[in-house]
Amino acid sequence: MERPGSMIKKGIGRQIVMHYFIVIFLALMLVEVVFLFAIRTYYYDTINNMISSHIDATVRSVLVSTNINDQSEMEYLNQVLGLLKLPEAELQILDGKGTVLISSSGFEADKPVQTSDIPQALASGGTAKWIGRQATTGEPVMAVTTTLQQNGGQVYLARFVTSIEKVNQRLTEITLVSMAVIAIVLFIVLIVSIGLANSIVRPINNIIAVSAQMAKGRFDVRVEGDYRYELGEMGSTLNYMAEEIVRSNQIKDDFISSISHELRTPLTSIKGWSETLDSGGYDPDETRIGMGIIAKETDRLIGLVEELLDFSKLQQNEMKLTMARVDLRELLKEIVLNVWAKAELKKVQLRLDADGDAYWVYGDANRLKQIFLNIVDNAIKFSHESSVIVLHLVREDGWVRTSVQDNGIGIDEENLKRVKDRFFQVNTQGGGTGLGLAITQQLVELHEGKLDMSSELGVGTTVSVMLPLLEEGPAAKELDTDTAGIEEV
Template identity: 90%
Template sequence: MIKKGIGRQIVMHYFIVIFLALMLVEVVFLFAIRAYYYDTIYNSISSHIDVTVRSALISTSAGDYGEMEYLSQILALLKLPEAELQILNGKGEILISSSGFPSDKLVQTSDIPQALASGSTSKWIGRQATTGEPVMAVTTTLQPGGGQVYLARFVTSIEKVNQRLTEITLVSMAIIAAILVIVLIVSIGLANSIVRPINNIIAVSAQMAKGRFDVRVEGDYRYELGEMGSTLNYMAEEIVRSNQIKDDFISSISHELRTPLTSIKGWSETLDSGGYDPDETRIGMGIISKETERLIGLVEELLDFSKLQQNEMKLTMAHVELKELLKEIVLNVWAKAELKKVQLRLDADGDSFPVYGDANRLKQVFLNIVDNAIKFSHESSVIVLHVVREDGWVRTAVQDSGIGIDEENLKRVKDRFFQVNTQGGGTGLGLAITQQLVELHEGELNMTSELGVGTTVSVKLPLLEEESKSREEISGEKSSDQESSDTESI
């Protein structure tokens, strides 16, 4: 017995479909073979009638004999082996029979009125009223010399034919049963080939649900099952990687929080003890203020990431002049760039680059990108900020010639909590937040990098629609003016 589940459903569906198809074929086959046997008997008697009736009517004449003698002559001419021949009058009374047994009963089967009505041969299949034997009766009309109408009725037993049909039916049913057994075996094997890997995948997923992400779906499964197993394995790998990144993040953020807190606590206790001159006090307060700002930055970064993850980040959208925004950013990071002797250069291909966005969040985006470029650039290098228009877009590319990123890390650098250099500090959320902020502005962020050569971070933002339309109108007016001047010159 197959237990409940998809395996039983597969077996039952296959079995039912094949069973119904075989039953349909069986019914059609039995009807066809039955019709073949019965038609063979009928055609044999009909052929005999066609050949003998005309010659019998020609060779005998009712006027030369008495009625019974004439009918005896007809009976002798028409009789057929293995069939009883009955001569009847128009009322259905048997006048004479080749069996020699008289009968006073009227024949009331359907072949009699059909033959009288059509004047041709008719057929009836049924059981003899006296013996109950299955028979076929073939009846035709006899009208010698246009006189009284008689009926020649051939009655033959079809019991042997029915027995043969029963044997054929039993054999065909046995064949169907054998086919169904084979179908059952094959469908069980097919169901197992589907259910076994599903059970394996279920077992593996159950272990993963308990926290065992080291297990994998084994086996080279095909089609959707193979895709399901590969997806489950990939999910486990991603969970392991995410857990590792999370652990690294916790370790990193713990260090990042401990360092400023230790400095703040140490200088607070030192200043609280008193006895320090104003210069030392000023240095201590400066360190406390700097570390406090650092802590605030870390906390704000975590809060921003949390808001983005929960779709709670609200933007204050307005007209933003991107070129002016980038100038402010260059001024903000100038001091940090000077410490590494890094030169910042803004290369803007045009005067105006209007976009629709949140100025503060866009400033956060580009500050993070430029700050990373400075952090990973070599001393005395150049960072270039390219700004160009591209078919309704404004593309800003921050290009440095720093240490670069290898291909493997470049694919993951925008993942949350991921850091190429875990010793460099930070939360590993900067680029993840930057990516989501750019997407909130319906833009695109792309990175290209080569290890030891440098990195280019490109941000594409939609050009303000009003500006685009006005430029198109101006361009159209210029074209119209040019056409007008050309016409006048002609």
């Protein structure tokens, strides 16, 4: 079980908890302020309305039933005081200057009342309210003042003063209760947010721990757990990455083993025949055979090294292409002538299926020849004896499609998905580096083309290369005659 301190330790978990907590806290504080303001307004308005209702109900009868001309001022004021007084409130009768002439409490004020309700009532001729503290006692009070005007023009003010201390106490109790409710809600929010943060952080920590082990070279570990949404995708991606690294490492190991064998075989032949020839005593025919083997194995070594160099250049984006107009039909004719001897050894027939028109593309002639030589060479290597390989050349909506179709051993669906991967070989006993199709793929892409493969085990394979068609016209002809048409990529 985690310690409380570790539940919100520094990190993304704490950030989640803090942000979630702060948002809820601010929302609750806003609700609290609005609630307390509404409650305070309700209580104060209730008192004010009660006094105002009393004033509305009694002032008219006071003005009708009393007349200052028939009696002395003090008698008139005592009569008004008796008619207007209200339980639980002190009634003061004031003159227009705020001097207290008479009060229901019997206390005499030593100075005029100067609160804001006096001038407001005089100015409006109606009722005004003031909330504050009594000057003598410091007690919180509410004062409601209204004007009393007789026919003679004499203006008096009736001022009702009531204590709101109990109301304020009630408001304080409501405030404390609401704050306690907020504290409980915030505690629940804290617990929930910690749980929410842990539900996010725990998988992240698990993924971090697994990725740390992978960084140390342990690619057998996997992210365990059925995580949802982005975390699930992250875990699946990390597991997929580990699987790809394991597969790449296996391919790399196979490549190293294969290339070591490929290099050792010609070197052994070269070394053996060199020592044999160096010892002397052989007739010219044997010497010629030995020199031929040395030359053949040397060419084979050069091909392997060049393939590795090409792959290295492509990986580092250092491959330079000399671009110009190229007729694919003529290029394929040259390729057929180049591999004719190899095809004859397996009694494989090569056939070019194209009309008599030129198929112009914009590319590097040598690299394009490398692309199609590799494809045709593979077709011959994996074809049966006395079979036919057809090279189709067609135009398709601004593209030139070159398809090399054989009736060889074919490739199963699983290996077809990986056959263009670097270092991968369907038949490890067939020799080579496993880089041929990977290099071909990248060269095609450098020519802004596409390479597709379809195959069925035991039926044959078709490799298609799509290249942008260079339409005939003035611009196309300039590429053939103007040196500005040559560029390096």
